Amino acid sequence: MHGASVSLRELGKSYGPVPAVERLAIDIRPGEFLSLLGPSGSGKTTLLMMVAGFERPDTGAIWIGDRNITQVAPNRRDIGMVFQRYALFPHMTVAENVAFPLRMRGFPKTRISQSVAEALSLVQLEGLEKRLPAQLSGGQQQRVAVARALVFEPAVLLMDEPLGALDKKLREQMQIEIKRLQQSLGITVIYVTHDQEEALTMSDRIAVLRDGYLEQVGSPADLYDAPATAFVADFIGKMNFLDGICRKLGADCLEVDLGRSGTIILPQQPVASAPPLQQGQRVRLAVRPERMKLDRHDDRKISGVIEAVIFAGASHTFLIRLAGGEIIHVQTQATHGGSLPQEGDRIGFVIPDDAVHVFPQAEC
Structure with missing residues (x-):
């Protein structure tokens, strides 16, 4: 055959x-x-x-x-x-x-x-x-x-x-x-x-x-x-979306204002297939839950309050509500021993530069 x-x-x-x-x-x-x-x-x-x-x-x-x-x-x-x-x-x-x-x-x-x-x-x-x-x-x-x-x-x-x-x-x-x-x-x-x-x-x-x-x-x-x-x-896999406005667009970085949820600073060429961005443009950021990292100590990062912790055998998923009301998912590998953040805790998270996809909101 x-x-x-x-x-x-x-x-x-x-x-x-x-x-x-x-x-x-x-x-x-x-x-x-x-x-x-x-x-x-x-x-x-x-x-x-x-x-x-x-x-x-x-x-x-x-x-x-x-x-x-x-x-x-x-x-x-x-x-x-x-x-x-x-x-x-x-x-x-x-x-x-x-x-x-x-x-x-x-x-x-x-x-x-x-x-x-x-x-x-x-x-x-x-x-x-x-x-x-x-x-x-x-x-x-x-x-x-x-x-x-x-x-x-x-x-x-x-x-x-x-x-x-x-x-x-x-x-x-x-x-x-x-x-x-x-x-x-x-x-x-x-x-x-x-x-x-x-x-x-x-x-x-x-x-x-x-x-x-x-x-x-x-x-x-x-x-x-x-x-x-x-x-x-x-449609493919799980994804977090954050809507914002491109406030600053420099030679080596861009700044996205997420309103009450804070600000994210990214390289000017983040992972994306979108056309070149423009200052003042409304954009949608997309990040996979497993690419985000919890950070209890760095208060410069965006933070939120944990609403739920879901155990799925090999992983934990944390549902975090940001100040603007958005709920994002952060997935971490399950570990044995050590204390986990709990419901009600305020927690920060880190997003690697190469994990962020940026799309014009007109596409969304």
Whole structure:
């Protein structure tokens, strides 16, 4: 099995006056695992349905390898697909479900038997060939759906929130299994999810969509460490936001007035993808909770009152209310021994210069 490149070229799709996808362009490498991530209504499922051939784009083109498949029927695109509800035939056994795509393509019986056995081995379902879907757990049904999508060795596998019906523990197990399978086969995967942790765990790259537009595409680390917009910063991982006004803009620093909460002084070129800042401009600062450091002793830093301390095994998260009313989260590694700040304590915090992202508020 081998993966093919996929090129989405200026794709657009509207339903009446409502645009679902707006002139979107992405190039996906052979064997890459790309997740389409975004909230409900962002256009990710519409985009996947256009690649599958179940929706016709209004504009643009879809290429798989060197083939323009924009007008090609779904069953001739060399694409496998796994849906959230699996879409298994309830009256067919596991083996019959997996064999279905091969029978539709007219494969000989001997080839079908061999391919079904290999596909079930890939997803570790040997011995369950004669069971009906109703006799399987949710995780087993999902594996059958994956085997059925892979059995005819497609160049591209599309997955539309395939783990949404599973409980958290099983979902995490299946994330690892699907990624292992994808890497071992070298198949190209386009994966739709609204779960940011799932996308971060499984993807080589993530395309973040919002209202039909592509906000940013990049590796999980790129999106987490260098979000291009305030929306991406907010949608990927946990983020603190502080609104202020750029009061001073010098050759080597800028000063952001946070009102009653205080002032933050930063290098002139903080971590950001925003256009150059201007004095007097309203801005939004974004900082990851784990990049902030508690500081009991340095009264020059911004401070607040601890409203809650949350223990999460490997970490503590402190919810701190600033003088202006904002609540920020500071995450620290859990330590054994020593006293922790408690609810009601006044505490300062330090923000490393390279941890701050600055966005014009017009973007937010």
